[in-house]
Amino acid sequence: MPKWLKAVLRFFVGEPIAQRPASRTSRPTGAASRQRSYPLIGLKEHAGEGRPERLHWKASHPSTIRRFKAEVTCSQGHGIALRDHTIEADGRVVPSIVCRTPGCDFHEIVRLEGWRAGRIPAAI
Numbered sequence: 001m002p003k004w005l006k007a008v009l010r011f012f013v014g015e016p017i018a019q020r021p022a023s024r025t026s027r028p029t030g031a032a033s034r035q036r037s038y039p040l041i042g043l044k045e046h047a048g049e050g051r052p053e054r055l056h057w058k059a060s061h062p063s064t065i066r067r068f069k070a071e072v073t074c075s076q077g078h079g080i081a082l083r084d085h086t087i088e089a090d091g092r093v094v095p096s097i098v099c100r101t102p103g104c105d106f107h108e109i110v111r112l113e114g115w116r117a118g119r120i121p122a123a124i
């Protein structure tokens with residue numbers, strides 16, 4: 001800005017225009033705040049007949065749901081029965097699901113979206 005304008009401003013404002021110190025961008029130092037957990041994958045309920053499609057789940061027949069709970073299909077299309085898992089009331093499956101089909105590396109923590117049968121423990 002021209003000198004004369006500065007002078008005018010100084011005259012009206014009464015002090016030189018000071019530059020603000022640039023606010024430092026501080027890096028978050030919290031490595032502790034980083035979560036080291038598996039992401040939770042939400043599986044959708046299979047609608048209709050037959051086996052669930054990939055990454056979907058299907059509840060067992062009401063007469064056997066306490067034992068067999070549900071069947072899911074892994075990302076490679078293999079069927080997995082959840083006999084030995086606990087299903088929480090919100091649909092979360094404990095422990096994580098491992099596909100036993102040779103050559104398949106599907107291993108995820110999943111939640112059965114829309115699960116309505118309540119909590120079913122692994123063993124009764």
Ligand SMILES: [Zn+2]
Nearest residue numbers: 074078099104
């Ligand atoms: Zn699989």
